Amino acid sequence: MIQITDSLQESVRNEALKGLCVAPGQQKTLSPWLFYDERGSRLFEDITRLDEYxxxxxxxxxxxxxxxxxxxxxxxxxxxxxxxxxxxxxxxxxxxxxxxxxxxxxxxxxxxxxxxxxxxxxxxxxxxxxxxxxxxxxxxxxxxxxxxxxxxxxxxxxxxxxxxxxxxxxxxxxxxxxxxxxxxxxxxxxxxxxxxxxxxxxFGKTIAQLEAAYDDAEGVTAEFNRNVLVRLNRELDANFHLDSFSHVARWNEAASRIEMHLESLCEQTVHIAGQTIRFAAGETIHTENSHKxxxxxxxxxxxxxxxxxxxxxxxxxxxxxxxxxxxx
The missing domain is CATH 3.40.50.150 (Vaccinia Virus protein VP39)
Structure with a gap:
């Protein structure tokens, strides 16, 4: 029998608001564990079978x-x-x-x-x-x-x-x-x-290969990244427009990590769990790091x-x- 903790749903709300309700100019974030609802888990399994990953x-x-x-x-x-x-x-x-x-x-x-x-x-x-x-x-x-x-x-x-x-x-x-x-x-x-x-x-592993592992040609990783917004729309009554955010993956040499972001393509306002979040054009939500x-x-x-x-x-x-x- 699978055990489920009572606090998981509350954790989603707390984590989302903590990462998005920040002062103007500060980096907005979403924790990567938020990716893994049922659809996100399936998408990640698809990622693991990609040539690039x-x-x-x-x-x-x-x-x-x-x-x-x-x-x-x-x-x-x-x-x-x-x-x-x-x-x-x-x-x-x-x-x-x-x-x-x-x-x-x-x-x-x-x-x-x-x-x-x-x-x-x-x-x-x-x-x-x-x-x-x-x-x-x-x-x-x-x-x-x-x-x-x-x-x-x-x-x-x-x-x-x-x-x-x-x-x-x-x-x-x-x-x-x-x-x-x-x-x-x-x-x-x-x-x-x-x-x-x-x-x-x-040892033959290049930065281009690293970035491709997190930004595949089929767009599966991009769909996986944006799925976190689908989850927030469903579970926290948010109104993210998926077409208004693009997937970004880039190597950060100083921090020795790949970073994944969702970039706002325009100036926009999003409502989530009773809060109003404003995005400038080009502003990103930092969704995941993958340290090497x-x-x-x-x-x-x-x-x-x-x-x-x-x-x-x-x-x-x-x-x-x-x-x-x-x-x-």
């Missing part, structure tokens, strides 16, 4: 080659908790490997999209019959969550916390540290964190959050990293 297939390749080794790296039976699980397509590779190494697998996916979790639950039970799934619909940033521990295994069962897909890159460094520190507070010595991160340009990491910035992130790096797996092109860190 190399991140998902590259990380999946790392899991396909190294799943047995990753699961065995904690030295005993493991259970899994995943932040921002989505439809868990890559996670199935790890769960399948674990099912061959131990007696049953406990998996706790946490996501804001109930439809994504429902799809994941059906798919995973078909692929891994011994998996026990405890899905939780919640915003792991604003809502409290409790990690379940598997008490059915013989001997100590470690928790492997998954935060994959380079989702950590959506957050500013201080926010990323806070997310991982909150996760760390529920882990015990012997537990681990498996973090997937996209790496900075280099180096070995040094990853090391600093883990250290600040209370983890020690244990092992890193890369794809042959060195474009993406999957890092196992232990509780420090």
């Amino acid at each position: 190399y991140l998902t297939r590259t990380e999946r390749e790392i899991f396909a080659v190294n799943a047995k080794q990753i699961v065995a790296s904690l030295g005993g039976p493991v259970s899994f908790v995943e932040l921002g699980a989505g439809t868990s397509t890559k996670t199935g590779l790890l769960l399948c490997a674990a099912s061959h190494q131990q007696n049953g697998v406990l998996y706790q996916p946490i996501d804001v999209s109930s439809s994504a979790l429902e799809e994941a639950s059906v798919s995973l039970r078909e692929k891994v019959p011994t998996v026990r799934i405890r899905p939780l619909v919640a915003n792991y940033i604003t809502d409290g969550y409790t990690i379940e521990r598997d008490l059915t295994q013989e001997g100590a069962c470690r928790v492997m916390a998954l935060y994959i897909g380079s989702s950590i890159g959506n957050f500013a460094p201080h926010e990323a540290i806070e997310i991982l520190s909150n996760l760390r507070s529920q882990l015990q010595p012997g537990d681990g964190l498996l973090l997937g991160t996209d790496l900075r340009p280099g 990491f180096s070995a040094d910035s990853l090391q600093a992130l883990f250290q600040e959050a209370g983890f020690t790096v244990s092992r890193t797996w890369n794809d042959p092109r060195q474009w993406f990293a999957v890092t196992l860190a232990r509780v420090a």
Whole structure:
């Protein structure tokens, strides 16, 4: 049975008003977790299959080659908790490997999209019959969550916390540290964190390839970006005109990140949840960051959050990293 937190709907309203009701001249923002209503989750799954979006297939390749080794790296039976699980397509590779190494697998996916979790639950039970799934619909940033521990295994069962897909890159460094520190507070010595991160340009990866991954030729990412306005129209009685906003994706070298914006094409006024928001022509709503990491910035992130790096797996092109860190 899928659990849904009561505060999720209120969080949508609070997050939208906090980001849009700013002083004139200040940057308007919308948090990227607002993308993931049912339609947004489907659109993101479409994005992951695009030629330009190399991140998902590259990380999946790392899991396909190294799943047995990753699961065995904690030295005993493991259970899994995943932040921002989505439809868990890559996670199935790890769960399948674990099912061959131990007696049953406990998996706790946490996501804001109930439809994504429902799809994941059906798919995973078909692929891994011994998996026990405890899905939780919640915003792991604003809502409290409790990690379940598997008490059915013989001997100590470690928790492997998954935060994959380079989702950590959506957050500013201080926010990323806070997310991982909150996760760390529920882990015990012997537990681990498996973090997937996209790496900075280099080793043949160009800025043009990065920008194309967030602004594809078919316009799927643009539709995904504008869908956040569709959600606000539906859930907060807003009146955004979608044709009045264009999708923008650009590389910010100083901050080492791709930025996604929605640019107002004209001077306009929008009403949302009883508030009036004014836009100048050319003004943007900053909707998402995707930070790109180096070995040094990853090391600093883990250290600040209370983890020690244990092992890193890369794809042959060195474009993406999957890092196992232990509780420090």
